[in-house]
Amino acid sequence: MKVTVKLFATFRDGRQKILEMDLPDKATTQNVIDALGIANSEVAILLINGRDGTLDRPLIENDTVSLFPPVGGG
Amino acid sequence: MSSYMGKILRINLKQKSFQVENLDLEKAKKFIGGRGLGTKLFMDEVDPKVDALSPENKLFIVTGPLTGTSVPTGGRYMVVTKSPLSGTIASSNSGGHWGAELKAAGYDVIIIEDKADMPVYITIEDGKVEIKDASNLWGKRVTEATDIIKAEMPDKSRILTIGPAGEQLSKMAAIMNDYDRAAGRSGVGAVMGSKNLKAIAVKGSSKTAVFSEEKLKEANSVCMKKIREHGVTGAGLPTYGTAVLVNIINENGVFPTNNFQTAHFEAADSISGETMTNEYLLRKNPCYRCPIACGRWVKIEDMGLEVGGPEYETLWAFGSDCGVSDIVSIFKANYWCNEYGLDTISVGATIAAAMELYQRGHIKAEELGGTPLEFGSNEAIIEWTQKIGKAEGLGAKMAEGSYRLCEMYGVPELSMSVKKLELPAYDPRGIQGHGLQYATSNRGGCHVRGYMISPEILGVPEKLDRFTLEGKAQWVKIFQDLTAVIDSLGLCLFTSFAMGAEDYVQVYNAACGTEHTVESLLEAGERIYALERMFNLQAGIDPAQDTLPRRLLEDPIPEGPSKGSVHRLSELLPEYYTLRGWGANGIPEQDRLSKLGL
Numbered sequence: 122m123k124v125t126v127k128l129f130a131t132f133r134d135g136r137q138k139i140l141e142m143d144l145p146d147k148a149t150t151q152n153v154i155d156a157l158g159i160a161n162s163e164v165a166i167l168l169i170n171g172r173d174g175t176l177d178r179p180l181i182e183n184d185t186v187s188l189f190p191p192v193g194g195g
Numbered sequence: 196m197s198s199y200m201g202k203i204l205r206i207n208l209k210q211k212s213f214q215v216e217n218l219d220l221e222k223a224k225k226f227i228g229g230r231g232l233g234t235k236l237f238m239d240e241v242d243p244k245v246d247a248l249s250p251e252n253k254l255f256i257v258t259g260p261l262t263g264t265s266v267p268t269g270g271r272y273m274v275v276t277k278s279p280l281s282g283t284i285a286s287s288n289s290g291g292h293w294g295a296e297l298k299a300a301g302y303d304v305i306i307i308e309d310k311a312d313m314p315v316y317i318t319i320e321d322g323k324v325e326i327k328d329a330s331n332l333w334g335k336r337v338t339e340a341t342d343i344i345k346a347e348m349p350d351k352s353r354i355l356t357i358g359p360a361g362e363q364l365s366k367m368a369a370i371m372n373d374y375d376r377a378a379g380r381s382g383v384g385a386v387m388g389s390k391n392l393k394a395i396a397v398k399g400s401s402k403t404a405v406f407s408e409e410k411l412k413e414a415n416s417v418c419m420k421k422i423r424e425h426g427v428t429g430a431g432l433p434t435y436g437t438a439v440l441v442n443i444i445n446e447n448g449v450f451p452t453n454n455f456q457t458a459h460f461e462a463a464d465s466i467s468g469e470t471m472t473n474e475y476l477l478r479k480n481p482c483y484r485c486p487i488a489c490g491r492w493v494k495i496e497d498m499g500l501e502v503g504g505p506e507y508e509t510l511w512a513f514g515s516d517c518g519v520s521d522i523v524s525i526f527k528a529n530y531w532c533n534e535y536g537l538d539t540i541s542v543g544a545t546i547a548a549a550m551e552l553y554q555r556g557h558i559k560a561e562e563l564g565g566t567p568l569e570f571g572s573n574e575a576i577i578e579w580t581q582k583i584g585k586a587e588g589l590g591a592k593m594a595e596g597s598y599r600l601c602e603m604y605g606v607p608e609l610s611m612s613v614k615k616l617e618l619p620a621y622d623p624r625g626i627q628g629h630g631l632q633y634a635t636s637n638r639g640g641c642h643v644r645g646y647m648i649s650p651e652i653l654g655v656p657e658k659l660d661r662f663t664l665e666g667k668a669q670w671v672k673i674f675q676d677l678t679a680v681i682d683s684l685g686l687c688l689f690t691s692f693a694m695g696a697e698d699y700v701q702v703y704n705a706a707c708g709t710e711h712t713v714e715s716l717l718e719a720g721e722r723i724y725a726l727e728r729m730f731n732l733q734a735g736i737d738p739a740q741d742t743l744p745r746r747l748l749e750d751p752i753p754e755g756p757s758k759g760s761v762h763r764l765s766e767l768l769p770e771y772y773t774l775r776g777w778g779a780n781g782i783p784e785q786d787r788l789s790k791l792g793l
Contacts, residue, residue: 129442129446138464165653165654166652168447171447172756173661189443191430192426
């Protein structure tokens with residue numbers, strides 16, 4: 122299935138901003154970050170289609186996963 | 196021995212005289228300093244019903260006990276006065292270096308009274324205070340005025356000034372210091388302008404004493420470690436500045452676009468922190484003793500400028516709120532705000548409101564003086580900011596702020612503001628706790644005084660679901676109380692990403708010999724919050740104004756990840772009032788006030 126992955130801040134270093142990933146059915150967000158070489162502890166904000174997501178959530182066709190390291194502002 | 200200097204510098208501009216008074220330390224400790232002490236001093240000396248732009252209003256410029264000490268980020272000061280924009284209390288915070296220099300000169304507080312007959316500026320070199328003729332400065336923009344005064348002061352003096360916007364009494368005028376730092380919100384620059392006061396220059400030679408050098412060193416070390424190790428303060432903010440929020444807020448679908456008509460902006464990445472850092476950043480620009488260094492210094496190539504770069508709020512206000520996707524145009528709008536001395540949030544949001552007024556046919560083409568006013572126009576944000584700064588043409592009406600502008604055209608509901616202070620860069624329809632903060636902040640539509648974005652979006656200190664209501668009223672109260680403490684201590688709010696209430700207790704006790712616990716310090720924060728509320732009630736601010744624009748209560752976000760939500764304020768407000776010990780009518784009840792010592 123096709124899943125869009127959007128990377129932000131330092132996750133972009135050495136990677137593209139937006140990736141189309143072809144994943145097996147029932148792949149989870151954990152599979153996505155493993156494939157990208159991102160450690161669980163590095164992920165501070167994880168959104169699936171703009172809503173709070175979890176690493177164990179199985180993805181479906183055309184989901185968009187957005188990943189941020191710890192960042193903040195005001 | 197404590198890090199309070201124990202001195203107030205009181206200046207009467209009409210008499211061109213000054214006196215140095217002792218600061219009542221018991222009073223200072225009860226209200227901590229900065230925002231709390233400024234509010235208390237105002238309430239002691241001025242009737243909150245005062246006309247904000249009259250000579251009877253006073254300006255209280257108040258440092259915190261930790262300003263000018265070795266505590267990380269200890270450089271902040273507060274401007275407390277009555278706001279000409281909102282009619283509420285104004286307590287406008289600024290960083291940079293000026294506040295620390297005021298402490299070094301030997302003062303905790305400056306009180307500015309009355310109005311000078313002709314424009315003046317003040318110079319302070321320790322005990323030497325002079326009130327000088329500003330006729331060669333009046334009308335000059337911030338950089339030029341700062342440079343002129345600097346040249347006549349000793350090396351390393353710090354300059355606070357208003358720009359032409361403050362002189363023209365724009366209700367969005369800021370007080371600027373150190374070139375590009377701003378006490379931005381609530382129109383405090385207009386109060387200074389109404390007093391014919393252009394600038395205050397400071398040079399000091401004292402070191403701030405502390406109660407226990409040893410305990411403070413230890414407490415500072417704990418704080419520094421936390422700041423360095425936390426992802427937000429140790430990596431995110433230093434690398435990207437607050438601009439890092441652009442993509443985060445947009446990905447959540449709560450990035451207000453086209454005056455809050457929607458909340459998702461396709462072109463967000465082109466105005467993001469990532470874009471600014473990768474393509475335009477020259478260097479970081481830290482404030483006094485700050486290891487976070489979120490400030491940005493950027494290049495505007497075609498103007499040959501190297502200047503302060505925009506914060507997240509500014510990228511939003513001139514960016515998605517106006518439909519603009521060109522980051523360099525936003526750099527320019529930001530530059531003009533700094534030059535004229537204007538609040539970037541209110542100015543961008545007011546231009547956005549004007550764009551909607553034009554879109555809907557309320558403002559006509561003939562009124563524009565040839566300057567475009569469509570959503571998405573780069574020229575609009577650059578030119579209208581200057582016209583507002585000069586009070587030129589329609590810009591003079593805009594300078595009154597979005598509420599009064601929309602009211603002039605019979606549609607005040609198009610102003611995205613609370614208590615007439617323009618809402619900042621987060622759509623509350625998709626962030627329930629944050630919307631409650633907007634509705635209940637004592638200065639009006641403010642995000643920073645109860646920054647619920649932290650738990651609801653960033654997951655700091657823990658992740659809350661931004662759509663739910665449970666527990667939100669309690670969170671908002673705690674954030675508001677803790678923020679009042681930090682604003683009163685003289686530290687930067689960004690320390691609170693990494694530091695907890697216990698850390699503030701440690702540094703305050705070590706610096707001042709106070710014996711606070713977390714409980715007593717948060718109670719002081721609650722006391723300050725309640726006092727501000729009393730100010731507003733006495734000023735005539737009806738609790739019915741604890742609300743949000745109708746659009747945000749009734750019109751669901753039309754698209755994007757937060758499509759379909761509205762803000763459910765009526766389900767949150769009663770619990771919030773109860774937690775604060777306020778009646779159902781929003782008025783603090785006597786037993787809570789007595790418990791707080793008010």
